[in-house]
Amino acid sequence: MHEEPRIGVYICHCGLNIAATVDVKEVAEYAKTLPNVVVARDYVFMCSEPGQNLIKDDIKNLGLNRVVVAACSPSMHEPTFRSAVESAGLNKYLFEMANIREHCSWVHGDRKLATEKAKDLVRMAVAKAALLEPLEEKEFPVYNSVLVLGGGVSGMRAALELARYGFDVYLVERSPTLGGKAALIGHVDLQTRGSDIVNKMIELIRRNSRIHVFTNSELIELKGFAGNYECKIRVYPRYVNERCNSCGECEEVCPIDVANEYDFGLSRRKAIFLPFKSAYPPYYVVDHRICTKCGECTRVCRFNAIDLTEEPKELNLNVGALIIATGYDAYRPLKGEYGHGFHNNIVTLFQLERLLDPEGPTRGELIIGGKVPRSIAFIQCVGSRNTTPNARSYCSRMCCTTAITDAIKIREKYPYVDVYIVYKDIMTYGSDESLYLEAGRRLVRFVKFEEEPPSVVISPEGIFIDLYEYTIQERIRIPVDAVVLSTGMIPRRDLEDVVRVTRVSIGGDGFLREAHLKLAPVESPTKGIFLAGAVTGPKNIMESIRMGSAAAAKAMDLLSKGKVVAEPMIASVNEDICSGCAICVGVCPYDAISIKLVDSDRIAHVEEALCMGCGSCVAACPSGAMQQFGFKDKQVRAQVLAAFG
Amino acid sequence: MSGDFEPKIVVFACNWCTYAAVDLAGTSRMQYPHNVRVIRVMCSGRVDPQFVLEAFSKGADGVIVAGCHPPADCHYSEGNFKAFRRFTLFRRLLDSLGIERERFRLEWISASEAGKWVQVVNEMVNDLKKLGPLREKLEVR
Numbered sequence: 001m002h003e004e005p006r007i008g009v010y011i012c013h014c015g016l017n018i019a020a021t022v023d024v025k026e027v028a029e030y031a032k033t034l035p036n037v038v039v040a041r042d043y044v045f046m047c048s049e050p051g052q053n054l055i056k057d058d059i060k061n062l063g064l065n066r067v068v069v070a071a072c073s074p075s076m077h078e079p080t081f082r083s084a085v086e087s088a089g090l091n092k093y094l095f096e097m098a099n100i101r102e103h104c105s106w107v108h109g110d111r112k113l114a115t116e117k118a119k120d121l122v123r124m125a126v127a128k129a130a131l132l133e134p135l136e137e138k139e140f141p142v143y144n145s146v147l148v149l150g151g152g153v154s155g156m157r158a159a160l161e162l163a164r165y166g167f168d169v170y171l172v173e174r175s176p177t178l179g180g181k182a183a184l185i186g187h188v189d190l191q192t193r194g195s196d197i198v199n200k201m202i203e204l205i206r207r208n209s210r211i212h213v214f215t216n217s218e219l220i221e222l223k224g225f226a227g228n229y230e231c232k233i234r235v236y237p238r239y240v241n242e243r244c245n246s247c248g249e250c251e252e253v254c255p256i257d258v259a260n261e262y263d264f265g266l267s268r269r270k271a272i273f274l275p276f277k278s279a280y281p282p283y284y285v286v287d288h289r290i291c292t293k294c295g296e297c298t299r300v301c302r303f304n305a306i307d308l309t310e311e312p313k314e315l316n317l318n319v320g321a322l323i324i325a326t327g328y329d330a331y332r333p334l335k336g337e338y339g340h341g342f343h344n345n346i347v348t349l350f351q352l353e354r355l356l357d358p359e360g361p362t363r364g365e366l367i368i369g370g371k372v373p374r375s376i377a378f379i380q381c382v383g384s385r386n387t388t389p390n391a392r393s394y395c396s397r398m399c400c401t402t403a404i405t406d407a408i409k410i411r412e413k414y415p416y417v418d419v420y421i422v423y424k425d426i427m428t429y430g431s432d433e434s435l436y437l438e439a440g441r442r443l444v445r446f447v448k449f450e451e452e453p454p455s456v457v458i459s460p461e462g463i464f465i466d467l468y469e470y471t472i473q474e475r476i477r478i479p480v481d482a483v484v485l486s487t488g489m490i491p492r493r494d495l496e497d498v499v500r501v502t503r504v505s506i507g508g509d510g511f512l513r514e515a516h517l518k519l520a521p522v523e524s525p526t527k528g529i530f531l532a533g534a535v536t537g538p539k540n541i542m543e544s545i546r547m548g549s550a551a552a553a554k555a556m557d558l559l560s561k562g563k564v565v566a567e568p569m570i571a572s573v574n575e576d577i578c579s580g581c582a583i584c585v586g587v588c589p590y591d592a593i594s595i596k597l598v599d600s601d602r603i604a605h606v607e608e609a610l611c612m613g614c615g616s617c618v619a620a621c622p623s624g625a626m627q628q629f630g631f632k633d634k635q636v637r638a639q640v641l642a643a644f645g
Numbered sequence: 646m647s648g649d650f651e652p653k654i655v656v657f658a659c660n661w662c663t664y665a666a667v668d669l670a671g672t673s674r675m676q677y678p679h680n681v682r683v684i685r686v687m688c689s690g691r692v693d694p695q696f697v698l699e700a701f702s703k704g705a706d707g708v709i710v711a712g713c714h715p716p717a718d719c720h721y722s723e724g725n726f727k728a729f730r731r732f733t734l735f736r737r738l739l740d741s742l743g744i745e746r747e748r749f750r751l752e753w754i755s756a757s758e759a760g761k762w763v764q765v766v767n768e769m770v771n772d773l774k775k776l777g778p779l780r781e782k783l784e785v786r
Contacts, residue, residue: 073668074685102671103683113679120682505722516661516720519756525722569687587690589722614721615691619731631686633693640696643655643682644704 005036005130008064009122010055012046012071014101019044021105023115027070030119034126038062047077052084059088066129070098070122091134093568093630098125120643127642131635135568140609142227142559143320146552147172149219149498152180153194153541154533155325156201157548158555163210165556170317171205172233173215174494176287177279178202180327182541184262184276185353186398187405190435194541195278195357202280215281216288220314222501225609226528227320227564236288237310239272244283244305246274250297256290264330264350267361272297272306277359321528321555324512325548326498328489328534331383334390338379338485339456345369345463345482346456349378349399352406352484366410366417373481376410377420377447377465378403379454384488385424387453394509396488397538401432403486404439411442420478422447422454422465447478456483489538503591504529511537522551526590527612528564530554569630570611571618573604577625580604584617584626593617652706652773654766656683657692661720662713665756670763677763678770681709688712689751690724694735697749706779707748707769711762714753725753747772748779 009031013019024042031040039058043051046069058064067090069081074097086092100118108114146162148155151173159169171178179202182194205211214235221232256271271291274284283305286297291308298306330350333340340346345368347355358364366372380403381387384396400423407419421444428436440446447469454467457477465478491510499506504524507513512535515523522530532551533544558564571584571593580602585593592610595602604626615628624633658664664685670677686692689712697708710732712725719725732751739749750769754761 073664073671075665075668099668099683102668104679106671106674107677108679109676110679117679117682124682124684508716516718519661525720587727589724612721614688614724615686616688616721616724616727619691619693620727628687628691631691633695636684636686636693636696637699639684640655640700641703643684643700644653 003065005066006038006064007036007066007068007126007129008058009037009040009068010046011042013044018101018105021111021114022100022118026115027118027122031122034123036130037126038064046071047080055084056088059090066132067095068098068125068129070100072101073099093135094132096125096129098122124639124642127638128635131638135629137568138566139563140227141563143318144559145319146321146323146555147231147319148323148325150325150327151178152327152533153182154544154548156205157545158323158325158532158552159211160204161549161552163208169211171211171213172217172219174218176216176285177275185350186541188541199278219501229319229322231317231319233315235313237312239286239308239310240284240306242283243303245303246283249300253296253300258290263354263361266351266354320559323530323532323551323555324498324535325532326492326535329492331487331490333382333485337388339458340485343458348485348487349402356406356409366414368482372414375418375480376482377422377478377480378484378486380423380486382485382487395427398540399486399488400427401435404428404435407439407444408442411444419444420447424449489534502529509537522547522554566609567613569613569628570608571606571626571628573606574625575603577623578603579623583620587616587620650774650778652680652770653704654681654707654769655700655705656681656709657686658683659689659712660685660687662718662756663711663754666754666758666762670759673759675759675763677766680770681766688721688724689728692728694731701744704780707773709750709752711752711754714755718755745776747776
């Protein structure tokens with residue numbers, strides 16, 4: 001085991017990128033004097049074919065067992081050199097890189113000082129290299145299936161992408177229908193509605209045999225690790241089967257009557273109902289939470305489609321990855337916030353979307369409080385951007401565009417209706433800017449407030465909006481017939497259920513947090529769990545769809561090789577030293593460490609597939625029993641010591 | 646104190662944020678003092694306070710531990726918080742060892758904050774030049 005380290009050091013010129021500032025010959029000569037170094041060379045481009053061959057030949061001819069390349073950042077070429085080393089028969093983790101370009105030649109002008117620093121960096125890398133150990137990449141087979149949580153646009157898109165590439169998809173939706181919020185609200189542009197897209201997607205899913213749809217269902221258990229998840233879903237009964245032809249007679253006799261959440265409370269529905277016309281599965285459903293099982297519906301059904309004796313079922317599924325696309329909740333203003341709840345003519349943006357929908361409660365007519373209003377005002381940023389004490393700090397992203405689109409639609413259909421948009425800032429980013437211009441051309445009136453939010457005054461004379469108009473710097477009063485509160489997006493109330501089962505983490509705004517906002521935007525911090533759509537924060541329909549595709553691509557990337565390679569630089573326990581104090585157990589963010597009894601001794605045990613290799617437990621271990629491969633105490637310490645010659 | 650004293654600073658940079666910021670400073674050709682030697686670790690949560698003490702004892706005049714911004718930037722969810730807790734306590738230890746607090750910095754530098762990295766290095770080099778070499782101080786004792 002204990003062979004003497006034989007290290008080869010290679011100094012890259014990177015053309016002149018390094019060589020112009022660092023005396024590469026001098027560094028190479030210096031490297032030859034370091035302990036365990038057998039050979040040191042400099043070359044114009046180490047990453048080139050001949051450069052890599054230098055390393056390979058030396059490994060074979062000189063019996064090198066460690067390689068150090070001093071060149072660019074490891075984020076650039078570490079994989080290149082690792083595979084070069086591997087192809088010459090050496091374990092690829094017996095390689096170390098010294099970053100003398102980004103960290104040295106590019107940031108320092110003085111040739112002498114830069115050369116000295118490069119020598120230090122090489123010396124540090126050589127010191128660590130001498131202590132490197134071969135690491136083994138363990139492989140696990142994967143399940144070729146994915147669980148997609150949430151049947152909105154984002155989840156449906158992810159499911160379609162995955163199925164198209166041959167993966168089995170379990171599409172699990174908590175509500176009784178696919179479609180999500182996009183089916184109820186939202187313009188993708190002036191011509192296309194969210195529901196158009198939803199209907200197309202539903203049609204594709206219906207015809208796809210690889211996508212298994214579970215509505216009225218939720219994920220209740222998730223075990224295992226990336227590539228090998230075992231999950232359990234609970235399927236609540238619909239009580240109505242496919243014999244239903246949506247005649248609606250059951251609905252008439254049902255005695256339970258509640259506000260219809262599919263019209264955001266604008267209409268009423270029964271306990272047995274059809275969520276919306278293009279709902280999928282395309283038949284009625286009994287809301288199991290409120291049904292009293294009186295049996296009236298079964299008596300009138302002529303098709304024998306209703307069975308109130310159905311029980312919830314639990315199913316076990318094996319999947320390789322999980323995509324969470326559970327979406328958002330619409331912000332609900334507090335009672336009295338901008339007069340909300342005090343006057344029937346004050347509605348939210350989500351309710352307006354239903355009113356303007358040809359399949360909505362007014363069949364697309366703008367009827368608020370019994371008639372078409374002569375004037376209507378949108379108040380922006382309701383629930384967003386700290387406008388009111390109850391508001392969130394973030395911008396909800398889609399409300400400006402949606403309100404302006406609706407304003408244009410209203411001006412188009414009802415040219416005599418005055419439309420005001422009372423705003424703080426207009427955020428029609430990207431190509432949506434054209435909508436802002438179009439609204440201006442259609443004489444939608446933009447009224448700006450700044451710090452002080454407008455107030456909605458309800459009086460016997462009517463509704464007024466009082467505000468300090470920022471552009472004209474004057475206090476004004478606008479009489480209106482109706483007010484639309486442009487409400488934003490908030491995290492789902494039941495997001496906690498998802499978090500409890502999947503152990504993904506919640507970020508600052510209460511939405512799910514990405515592994516990295518820029519470098520890993522559709523990955524959760526847990527390998528194998530991906531995020532799509534508004535579950536990570538406000539998104540419009542297009543962005544949610546794109547994110548669905550992206551998450552599907554990342555899931556396929558994980559599963560397409562048929563096996564997953566576990567992170568080799570993970571923690572491991574020296575059982576001889578471990579005292580079972582369990583400090584590491586509490587420190588681990590992945591629950592990868594547990595205490596096991598070995599010959600009646602309490603010993604920490606690392607579940608290799610769960611460890612992500614952060615090393616927190618190693619720093620916490622009081623006895624040095626916990627070590628991280630590739631970053632062992634002795635390896636890092638060697639680097640520290642070598643920094644001082 | 647000699648005017649040409651050049652302090653040596655050891656930096657423990659997390660792989661995901663700060664190491665990337667140092668790389669970005671390079672690709673952006675920002676110029677900063679040569680006094681820093683960066684050691685890559687996967688997470689600021691990996692940095693054992695013992696490494697820092699060892700650096701000081703072997704001749705470092707200053708040490709920087711740098712990672713991702715709290716609360717949410719950490720690649721490993723919460724390693725930065727662990728570093729924060731450890732090194733908050735660690736500072737008190739430095740007091741009792743007679744090592745000035747200015748010689749140790751815990752910094753949050755995201756992958757895009759190359760400018761902040763340069764600023765931190767500049768500040769620290771200036772601070773340390775004022776303080777003088779640590780070794781002299783320790784040897785006097």
